[in-house]
Amino acid sequence: MANVNCRIVFAFMFSVFSLGKCNEQVPLIMWSSEGLPSQSPPAAGHAVSSGELESYLSSALSSAPHNLLLFLQDKLSVDDFTMYGGVFGNKQDSAFTNLEGALQASSSPLFLPAVDSATASALPALLQEQLDTSPLYLEPETLAQLRLNASVAALLVIRLPYSSSSDMMSAKEVLSGNDEVIGQVLNIMTAQAVPYTAVYSALRPSRVIEDVSFAVHSVGRSLLQSSRGPYPPVEFKERDSTCILMWAENLSVSQFRSGKWERHDLASQTFGESSSVKLEGSFCNETHSRLELSYENVLGYRSFKLIFAMSQRHYKVSARRWFTMDQVELIYDGKKASFNASRHIYAPVEYSYRCESVTSFRYAMLTPRSSKDNANDWRVSFDDFQIQGFKVSGKDFSYASDCAGFFTPGIWMGLVTSLLMVLVLTYGLHMIMQLRTMDRFDDPKGPAISVPQTE
Template sequence: MARSESSRKMTTTVAFIAISFTMFSTGSCSSQVPLVMWSSEGHILPPLASPAAGHLVSNVELMSYLNSVLESAPQNVLLFLQDKLSKDDFTRYGGVFGNKQESAFPNLESALQSSSSPLVLPALSWHGASAVPGLLQEKLGVSPISIDADTLEHVHLNASGNTLLVFNLPYSSGAYLSCKDVLRNNDEIIGRVLNIMKTQGVPYTAIYTGRMPSRVIEAASLIGQSSMSRSLLQTVVNEVNPPLMFNGTSGPCIMLWAQNLRVSFSDQAWTDLGPLTSANVSTAGSFCNETNSKLVVDYGTSFPPYNPFRLIFSMSQRRYPVSARNWFSLDTLELEFNTSIVTYNGSRGIYAPAEYSFHCQNVNNFQNALLVPSAQNATQWRILFTDFQIQGFGILNGTTNFSYASDCASFFTPGIWMGLITSLLMVLILTYGLHMIMQLRSMDRFDDPKGPSISVPQSD
């Protein structure tokens, strides 16, 4: 009977949280972050009315919530403040929020299920979220203390005192961790902190929220609309990172951009270096002149265990008398990691006129390869560059855009060949039909009706 009651309580709590996030999942998360609050076992938060669907909780409303909760809840407050957090993180990676896959929040969900009355605010104002530490400091009358789980083990808290402990949680996938892995690591930190508090026997009130949304959608109104009017049509602006540019002695001379720069070693999972390839990445060792260019992209220790890791693009240009113009080519691509170097030859497929840039939707070393391994150890790596564009010569001073792109796609694509062959077959069939029709002839002789009839002998 007790087990049935516990199971019913768990189901009710999970359903409440799932419904709360589902109700607000239709709204934009461009200026909203969720906030989850619960207390330790044996303490009940006062019942509070849930905000209406689509309502955005402001600072004033949040302060009223905190006043009502902290009057009866434990005064030792644990604030888990993540760099970025949105409702989509729960609905997408949470095991109980409508998703059947393995949850990224097992410790958080366990704490909410064990709490008798958790508080869920799915739509908290972005600026309200950044003001949470200040509001808690004002309410408790103590300064926030930034701490981690390792330090908390050696700190003995007073069960009857006021304490505000802030645990800063990252939200960055880095070079080798997915968003789900980062959230799972943060959840392990939450679980470790709660276990320490439980071991010390200190009651607490915990809050989990973010400084800003993890997925920001910028919507720009149509030009010419009044500031007081509503626009039914809006333009979604997708942020595109600028190309990586190396400046030589006389200005910019090398530009590189790719949507994804994926590498993999020995059939391991793909690692995308694209988010790290920005203006902040090191290009030390690069150079350019009239005939040769070399771009060194140093990722440092961002790609463990292959530290340090660098991509080196070596290009050259020369004049070809047949075409009466200069052409540049990507001679080699080098992967330098630890103390090893693997080299790929790209001059067979990666080339363009010297005043152009080179663009290709898919550059790899394993299927229709444009990067040819030059050594046996190079076959252990897999490289996949998506929407890849590079230019090593002919960049105008002061510009930040690529020159006209020479694309790797040939003119006669498989689709064009299929269309041409099909059209040719149809023309041949039509020609044959017309030829057969033109061969039809009318009879030039007819039987004479006045002449003797044809006698056909009959046999018995």
């Protein structure tokens, strides 16, 4: 039965992975000798971003052992499990015997079929931040000589190679060798009676499959019209008519506790089929809109609300109406933290607003409204954020007013370089124009030119 379950899990990983974009994405598997807390998997076809991976790791390591083994392979794809694993064939012929056995023995292992390869490459740094300890790169023989302490966090990184069919060894032979290394390391941990948490991933995919687009967008001014990923935006209706739309690739909040920041990802609870967010308290009219997202059990709070308050009015200088994001509020168990957003988040009332990153830290666009509330203890971060609170037509965003300014760093570099070249050219022309010929020349047939000397 355990063997059947493992095959089902790997088959599910392959089916989920094949639905979405496979370009530059790698799988990630996490398990523990003590078991991991159960976590909802990402939506089908959704590539896990850096912020989402941090949330998964933080939740998993909250109760898992902090002696962490990171098996980082050069290349890996879900196809490797279906081609060389025990998914369809005999388990005895599988190249992942030790890995599958470890997964069967662990409760609630974490499977992420599609993780951005750039994020996976930064796994040592992410885990170092989570465990607050430096990574130690070693070989299995070196691990046998170490004496680990269950009460002291350790991050042990074991690099594994990968081979393609063009090499001397086949890919299955190399994967089988890597699986033996994994089994050897796990046996050493078991022999030392040290509980552990293990992560198996890769730096880049071994196979890149052609992208499958989720939507086809028309060209022209509609390029920034919608910002949809594998899930639709949050939609609030008033009198059966949509009046507020909001979408983000990543939606997260963090609170400073016990000397460190604890982060919670809200995207999985807000978007997609597994969404549990409630919109009670939201409203919209001609001048004001309020999107109120209500959650349960966020960072230990039974009641948690994320509120976007917007308003629109006519500005005489521009002779048109604009909407602004007046504030972003966090209400948790009766307490409140408010951020001012009106200085940075605004757009013509007919447009939506879009920004690659909206945060309350690191190039902050959200600033605490008052020093009396607890806003300084919170961090808010929205990636690929888009919102529209007025003049919504149908279920699609209007043309987006992007937060990126016209003078981007690349444009500034080009202007400065051009200015330097113009200055050099001007200086060169000035020097050429200052050249003067001699007014007298020495005649070899006549008397030599004598220059009187004065003492």
